[in-house]
Amino acid sequence: MYRSGKDIIRICNERNISIWRLALDEEIELTHLSEKEILKKMNEVLKVMKKSSESFIESDSKTLGGIIGGESIKLKKRMDNGKSLCGDIINKAMIKAFSTSQHNASMGKICAAPTAGSSGIIPAAVITVAEEYNLSKNEAVKGLLTSSAIGKIITLNATVAGAEGGCQAECGSAAAMASAALVEMLGGSPEMALNAAAVSLKNIMGLICDPIAGLVEAPCSKRNASGVVNAMISAEMALAGIESVVPFDEVVEAMKRVGDDMNSDFKETARGGIAGTPTGIRIKENIKNH
Numbered sequence: 548m549y550r551s552g553k554d555i556i557r558i559c560n561e562r563n564i565s566i567w568r569l570a571l572d573e574e575i576e577l578t579h580l581s582e583k584e585i586l587k588k589m590n591e592v593l594k595v596m597k598k599s600s601e602s603f604i605e606s607d608s609k610t611l612g613g614i615i616g617g618e619s620i621k622l623k624k625r626m627d628n629g630k631s632l633c634g635d636i637i638n639k640a641m642i643k644a645f646s647t648s649q650h651n652a653s654m655g656k657i658c659a660a661p662t663a664g665s666s667g668i669i670p671a672a673v674i675t676v677a678e679e680y681n682l683s684k685n686e687a688v689k690g691l692l693t694s695s696a697i698g699k700i701i702t703l704n705a706t707v708a709g710a711e712g713g714c715q716a717e718c719g720s721a722a723a724m725a726s727a728a729l730v731e732m733l734g735g736s737p738e739m740a741l742n743a744a745a746v747s748l749k750n751i752m753g754l755i756c757d758p759i760a761g762l763v764e765a766p767c768s769k770r771n772a773s774g775v776v777n778a779m780i781s782a783e784m785a786l787a788g789i790e791s792v793v794p795f796d797e798v799v800e801a802m803k804r805v806g807d808d809m810n811s812d813f814k815e816t817a818r819g820g821i822a823g824t825p826t827g828i829r830i831k832e833n834i835k836n837h
């Protein structure tokens with residue numbers, strides 16, 4: 548059983564395996580399902596992620612709360628016109644992240660990874676990279692298994708809930724999970740994967756949870772788009788051999804302490820931050836009186 552990043556590195560090195568293999572072996576042990584059965588379930592997860600990440604790409608409709616909508620199609624139009632500032636791969640990932648966020652805010656079926664609010668980040672990262680690098684479904688599933696190991700460590704030692712730790716715990720964890728997945732999908736080592744996860748979490752350390760009107764729409768959807776970019780640049784750094792100065796486990800502990808110290812206005816209560824701005828309050832009142 549692994550309970551920390553340190554455990555992951557030690558066991559992977561001892562057994563000369565990747566993180567995805569470690570996660571799969573533990574899942575077999577815990578669930579008593581066969582490898583084939585677990586991989587079948589993971590393929591179903593991938594299918595749900597793919598659908599949610601594509602369902603709103605061509606849509607300009609609004610969500611149930613009516614705060615967001617149409618972000619994917621706007622980005623796609625800009626990319627199709629050859630005007631992308633960030634390059635196609637980043638743009639494609641952001642488009643997918645927006646689509647899943649909108650799918651979630653429209654009560655569509657998503658895979659909470661690790662939560663509904665941050666559900667756009669992992670699918671956007673894993674599916675975009677699999678498509679751009681011509682990786683098979685199996686490779687994408689391995690990426691999801693890698694991400695699950697990172698999510699497990701964060702859940703055990705801190706939290707992935709915005710109500711407990713702020714958005715750093717949701718979108719930060721999702722980006723950490725996604726970046727580790729990308730590292731392994733692109734041939735990086737377990738050490739590199741944990742460096743990427745640590746950097747992703749550090750990049751948004753302290754980010755509060757402040758959804759307007761308490762709805763998972765704004766600023767959530769844009770944090771999913773920026774979250775997948777965070778994952779990609781963190782993976783890029785790690786694959787280039789750039790290490791996190793502070794090890795992953797210490798970053799997770801720091802994230803927990805920051806979350807514990809956060810005022811409750813910043814933990815999904817929709818009182819502080821963006822939710823508490825005049826515009827945020829006006830939108831909330833409009834929704835209430837509608």
Ligand code: SF4
Binds near residue numbers: 713757762
């Ligand atoms: S702001 Fe809060 S509700 Fe929205 S994605 Fe972040 S943690 Fe989730």
